[in-house]
Amino acid sequence: xxxxxxxxxxxxxxxxxxxxxxxxxxxxxxxxxxxxxxxxxxxxxxxxxxxxxxxxxxxxxxxxxxxxxxxxxxxxxxxxxxxxxxxxxxxxxxxxxxxxxxxxxxxxxxxxxxxxxxxxxxxxxxxxxxxxxxxxxxxxxxxxxxxxxxxxxxxxxxxxxxxxxxxxxxxxxxxxxxxxxxxxxxxxxxxxxxxxxxxxxxxxxxxxxxxxxxxxxxxxxxxxxxxxxxxxxxxxxxxxxxxxxxxxxxxxxxxxxxxxxxxxxxxxxxxxxxxxxxxxxxxxxxxxxxxxxxx
Amino acid sequence: xxxxxxxxxxxxxxxxxxxxxxxxxxxxxxxxxxxxxxxxxxxxxxxxxxxxxxxxxxxxxxxxxxxxxxxxxxxxxxxxxxxxxxxxxxxxxxxxxxxxxxxxxxxxxxxxxxxxxxxxxxxxxxxxxxxxxxxxxxxxxxxxxxxxxxxxxxxxxxxxxxxxxxxxxxxxxxxxxxxxxxxxxxxxxxxxxxxxxxxxxxxxxxxxxxxxxxxxxxxxxxxxxxxxxxxxxxxxxxxxxxxxxxxxxxxxxxxxxxxxxxxxxxxxxxxxxxxxxxxxxxxxxxxxxxxxxxx
Numbered sequence: 323x324x325x326x327x328x329x330x331x332x333x334x335x336x337x338x339x340x341x342x343x344x345x346x347x348x349x350x351x352x353x354x355x356x357x358x359x360x361x362x363x364x365x366x367x368x369x370x371x372x373x374x375x376x377x378x379x380x381x382x383x384x385x386x387x388x389x390x391x392x393x394x395x396x397x398x399x400x401x402x403x404x405x406x407x408x409x410x411x412x413x414x415x416x417x418x419x420x421x422x423x424x425x426x427x428x429x430x431x432x433x434x435x436x437x438x439x440x441x442x443x444x445x446x447x448x449x450x451x452x453x454x455x456x457x458x459x460x461x462x463x464x465x466x467x468x469x470x471x472x473x474x475x476x477x478x479x480x481x482x483x484x485x486x487x488x489x490x491x492x493x494x495x496x497x498x499x500x501x502x503x504x505x506x507x508x509x510x511x512x513x514x515x516x517x518x519x520x521x522x523x524x525x526x527x528x529x530x531x532x533x534x535x536x537x538x539x540x541x542x543x544x545x546x547x548x549x550x551x552x553x554x555x556x557x558x559x560x561x562x563x564x565x566x567x568x569x570x571x572x573x574x575x576x577x578x579x580x581x582x583x584x585x586x587x588x589x590x591x592x593x594x595x596x597x598x599x600x601x602x603x604x605x606x607x608x609x610x611x612x613x614x615x616x617x
Numbered sequence: 618x619x620x621x622x623x624x625x626x627x628x629x630x631x632x633x634x635x636x637x638x639x640x641x642x643x644x645x646x647x648x649x650x651x652x653x654x655x656x657x658x659x660x661x662x663x664x665x666x667x668x669x670x671x672x673x674x675x676x677x678x679x680x681x682x683x684x685x686x687x688x689x690x691x692x693x694x695x696x697x698x699x700x701x702x703x704x705x706x707x708x709x710x711x712x713x714x715x716x717x718x719x720x721x722x723x724x725x726x727x728x729x730x731x732x733x734x735x736x737x738x739x740x741x742x743x744x745x746x747x748x749x750x751x752x753x754x755x756x757x758x759x760x761x762x763x764x765x766x767x768x769x770x771x772x773x774x775x776x777x778x779x780x781x782x783x784x785x786x787x788x789x790x791x792x793x794x795x796x797x798x799x800x801x802x803x804x805x806x807x808x809x810x811x812x813x814x815x816x817x818x819x820x821x822x823x824x825x826x827x828x829x830x831x832x833x834x835x836x837x838x839x840x841x842x843x844x845x846x847x848x849x850x851x852x853x854x855x856x857x858x859x860x861x862x863x864x865x866x867x868x869x870x871x872x873x874x875x876x877x878x879x880x881x882x883x884x885x886x887x888x889x890x891x892x893x894x895x896x897x898x899x900x901x902x903x904x905x906x907x908x909x910x911x912x
Contacts, residue, residue: 504814506833511881519792537797541837
């Protein structure tokens with residue numbers, strides 16, 4: 323840990339399921355870490371391991387050279403970055419801001435512009451890989467912003483993920499994450515409809531999977547979530563409520579680009595129905611319940 | 618080849634792209650082979666290698682102990698099986714009929730019943746894996762019918778495929794294939810919408826794929842077809858016109874089971890629009906053209 327004196331001080335805002343694992347890897351790598359979270363209890367494990375508590379986003383920003391955020395919704399990102407005691411107003415000159423929340427590409431661009439106007443740099447760097455990927459530091463991290471800034475903080479990002487790809491100017495990380503979510507959205511319709519067909523037609527769904535999952539119908543979702551559907555295990559890897567947020571952003575962005583996405587639209591409609599029926603805290607494969615809710 | 622005298626005589630109807638490769642493997646394995654195809658030219662390579670030409674489905678049926686069919690559309694299956702000079706009317710007592718066309722589960726059940734009434738056995742055994750899978754004998758084959766019949770012809774089916782799974786009573790093979798197609802249908806919407814989003818937002822789609830294809834958005838379609846979309850190579854692995862047939866059957870079956878499949882419906886609508894615009898002979902990833910048709 324003696325090397326830690328030469329490592330930059332990191333501020334970490336958002337120590338939820340994802341953030342606490344990611345911040346834990348930074349601590350373990352020797353980075354001095356200042357943390358803030360709306361619910362302090364969720365930061366206790368980090369504090370016990372040497373992280374320093376701060377009482378607001380602004381306090382974190384004043385203490386750190388690199389400020390990482392991974393929080394819930396775009397409105398939270400907006401408040402944390404643009405509030406009076408927020409990151410942009412309070413960060414030291416030359417600080418680098420890294421928002422790892424899955425959020426709006428246009429908000430990422432606004433943050434980058436506001437940061438630049440204050441002599442700061444900003445990256446958007448959302449992740450995929452879920453809580454397991456965060457725990458095992460196997461996240462995919464898709465980065466937008468100035469490439470020089472990316473190179474500057476890459477050693478820090480490397481500690482938290484496995485596949486880290488620079489995607490282009492500010493907003494490109496968020497756009498890439500939206501591409502990811504768009505592919506998953508209609509894909510989940512396909513998986514859930516396929517499994518509903520299999521069970522309703524009287525097939526043995528496990529035999530069906532054995533026959534189709536290695537072929538052209540194969541997908542991560544089919545291999546990883548269809549078995550859980552068969553077992554009626556709808557615990558969240560990824561929450562319905564968070565997926566709805568992402569699909570909402572993606573659909574707004576698509577519309578702004580003049581793109582009509584019937585698959586994404588159908589998925590979003592389905593997930594909103596599921597949430598309205600009380601399924602907001604299920605895993606995304608809970609969509610299956612829309613097709614077979616009798617058992 | 619001296620063992621061939623002890624092998625059953627096989628009749629093979631339908632020597633198109635799939636059938637000619639599959640029949641070729643049977644010839645190579647030493648099975649005596651009698652063939653019929655609507656267009657004789659497409660059987661020439663098999664005839665040159667020792668297959669015997671027959672002039673009608675009925676003639677094939679009169680000559681063979683096991684009759685395999687893989688033809689275009691359910692109406693073709695209907696004609697080949699139920700015509701006056703068709704397979705059911707003309708087959709020898711005890712013959713086994715194996716329809717490997719992707720066709721309607723209910724038609725498969727009708728064939729099985731009519732066959733049984735004449736002292737024949739029937740299996741539905743559609744395949745997935747495409748022309749490449751057929752050429753390399755790596756097809757997945759999903760089998761419905763009586764299990765004893767399956768065991769009887771399994772050595773023959775083994776010659777043509779790799780993953781061969783018995784799925785249940787008559788129609789179960791077709792149902793399983795429908796599950797496969799249902800998963801692919803909405804999945805292709807997801808892949809095409811994701812790639813359209815990536816390109817339209819100004820991302821480098823190859824960099825995006827590098828970041829997302831190994832994660833939760835990953836699928837056979839994303840890994841195998843998205844690169845061809847990027848290259849604007851829309852040559853068919855699997856034809857749009859055939860996929861529309863399959864989705865039509867799947868949607869009819871779903872409706873008959875009381876299932877509402879918005880993902881499948883959206884995919885079918887999209888593919889029908891693509892076909893109406895002249896895309897019927899594209900590969901299924903040609904669906905991308907609906908989203909970006911300007912380049």
